[in-house]
Amino acid sequence: MVLYQDKVYNIQIRYNSDEGVFLLGTGFKSSENFPGVNDIIKYHMKMPLLLIDAKDRRSAQQRQCLLTHPAGY
Template sequence: MWLKYNQLPLNQEWYAADITRTDAEAALRTINQDGTFLVRDSSTKAADQPYVLMVLYSAKVYNIPIRFQLEDKVYILGTSSKGNEDFASVADIIDYFRRMPLRLIDGKDRCSRKQCLLTYTAGSL
């Protein structure tokens, strides 16, 4: 069973629901400011990775999986289990990275040290 309803308030301005990756990227580029972001449903529709956080920074769009651990009922941002914090809800992830810099990892340059705050919402476009 897909846990989309589990913790995510569907009325959040940053939540774009079942938008395609292409449409989500276009929404980010419409605002075109570093730190523009949205959360969309994962195209895999998997219970353990229900959402994706998309962030625009330095003209590049980063797609960061939001995973759900059923046994602990927590959300985790990213693909690695090492050193990742867990959160009670997706809203908690967004609130945290609005205050603390999010490290952005480029698939082609894994040593990249780019980071930004989540600043501008594009989910309601």
């Protein structure tokens, strides 16, 4: 879950047991894989995470953010 500009975004994390890797999103688009969830977090502290509004998936406006603080900070 990511809080960005007073809006909560749920981030889907999938595990591919065949390859032993974690992936973000639904898998419909190409995605990067990571050996662990901590690696996903570290990566997106430096590279923006694409945020998709579940209520308006067709919106032309795409939001991106860097992960900065853990929940409850």
